[in-house]
Structures are given as structure tokens and as C-alpha cells.
Amino acid sequence: MIYFITGGSRGIGAGVVLDAVQRGHDVAFTYVQSEEGAAKIEEEAQRLNPSVRCKAYRLDVRKAKEVEQVGDQVLADFDTVDVVINNAGISRDQTVVGMSDEEWDDVIAVNLTGTFYVCRFFLMGMVGNRFGRIINVSSLSAYGASGQCNYAAAKAGLHGLTQTIAKEYGRKGITANVVAPGFFETDMTRDALPEHMRQFWQKWSPVPKGRIGDIKELSATIHFLASKEAAFVNGQIINVTGGLDWSP
């Protein structure tokens, strides 16, 4: 299948890109600043599976025009896209009272509006193909998280967006689902979590599994949702948290 993955230059997105090529899929992925990181992922993908195509594109998902231009280029290069994974995301943490307009707007623009632009663009082709898989990467924070009102609102918004796509396009062979990760070690969590909190998590993890997640474990869930076998899983929010979402 042919995948389009936003934010594939590092962290979870990079893991999903490399996993996809190892599973034999062609991949177009995006970055916004990490040109060098994206080039390294392209090289690593080529090394892991020389028989598939893996290409990076610079894209700021906040800009609708850019989404259309890059989307057109991807379709020109790959002919079609079967699977869209909206993974690009940022956090700008602050209490509700302390949050600036800019912090609010930035996070909504990347995490929610950007995902909408990408879904809107690729859905047209999916409807024509009578096949498509959309997987939007949310977060456990969507259920409310202190210091993250912008991030929580954006991620909760993704749930509504995804379930609406699931309803509008389910009859056209398209599924749309959300994965809501718990805690995975990436630049995002490294930047947001103070060292003493990291030590607390490692020693006294509140996760019933007793540890931080491995990106491969999240990627495996995403690849299941992307598969043809997952045709009847639609409009679901799949928490991949080691049990953190229900543990007291």
C-alpha cells in the first residue's frame, strides 16, 4: 500500500515510517524543519528495504495551500495514496489562565486544523478509489490534562473530526480511526517533562504495564488499522497506553 505520514522526521512518525517500509509499503512522509533528520530517515528506509519507495516532503500542515501543493506532488510521484497517518503534532504547555493566544492558536493550528486540511485533501482520491485508511494520532491528554488545555482541546477535536469522517465516508470503503498514545519517549515528551518527573515515571510508573511505551508497539496498532483486514474497525479511539487510561 502507499502511505502518507505527516511528521515522519523523528519520534513516533519516524518509527511508523521505518516500520511501514519494513512491512513492504511505499511511503511519502513530511517534515517541517528537520531536513537532515528527514534525509536520514530516507536513507535508513532505503537500507531497510531497497525495494520500496520512501520520500520526504517539506510541509507545514498549518497552511492549506501547502497541503494542496505537497499533496499534488505526492500524487504525481506515487499515483495514489491508500493510507494517511496524521501524526504531526506540537505541544505548548501552560495553565488555562497563563496561556497566550499564540500558544493556543499554534497548537490548534498544527494538531487539529492541519489534520483537517490533510484529511480533506486525500479523501477526494480515496472516494474515487473506493478505498482508504485514515489514522489520526491523538493523545491520552484528549480526555483532559493539567497544563495542556490547547493540546487536549486539539486532540479531543481530532476525535470528533475522525468520527465524522468515519460516518460520512464509511460506505465508500474508507475507515477513519484514532490512536491515542499514552507515554512514549520522544523529543516531545523529553522537552515537556522535567527531569524529576522523568525519574518518577521510570521508578514509580503509574502505567499498569510498569514502563514507558515502545514506539514499535504503537506502530503495530497503526499498521493494523491501516490494513485491509481492519475494514470493519471504523470511528474508533484506540488507546495505546499500557493501561494508563483506566488505572486509578
Ligand code: NAP
Ligand atoms: P516529536 O518527536 O516532537 O515530532 C513531531 C513531528 O511533527 C516532527 O516530525 C515535526 O517535524 C512534525 N511537525 C511539527 N510541527 C509541524 C508542522 N507545523 N507541520 C508539519 N509537521 C510538523 O513528537 P512525537 O512525540 O513523535 O509525537 C508524534 C504525535 O504523537 C503527535 O501528534 C503527538 O501529539 C502524539 N503523541 C505523542 C506522545 C508521546 O508520548 N510522545 C503521547 C501522546 C501523543 P520536524 O522534525 O521537521 O520539526
